[in-house]
Amino acid sequence: MNEYNIPISKIDELKFHIIGKVISFSCYIIGWFMPHYFAGRLEIGNVCEYFNMKQYFHELGIKKHDHILFEMGIKEKEHEVYFLNQVKDSRLLPLFEKLFNWGDTESFNDVDIEKLRPIDESDIYCKKK
Secondary structure: OHHHOOOOOHHHHHHHHHHHHHHHHHHHHHOOHHHHHHHHHHHHHHHHHHHHHHHHHHHOOOOOOHHHHHHHHHHHHHHHHHHHHHHOOOOOHHHHHHHHOOOOOOOOOOOOHHHOOOHHHHHHOOOOO
């Protein structure tokens, strides 16, 4: 971000730090399901942020960050899959899937970790709107 003179938002950094602490603490109060479910639900958007950023850079003719943006997008997808695997056997999952549109049958990104495309074909993922 420094290379492109994009300021880091101290407000966002603080906000996300507090959200993380609240989620972490909530595990002791409400049990494991909801924090795991919503952590996985949160990861969905993170996946496309990296692939969309790669697409925006390409529009500017910048390709030197392709590898790291691809890796980070895939890492976020791995996080989504991890959290889904943590809750997949819970009897609460079908209800939460209907309420929040994420679970075994729903996702907001089209990255398939089992059929992963190479970096040079990854522009098809998460087509920005």
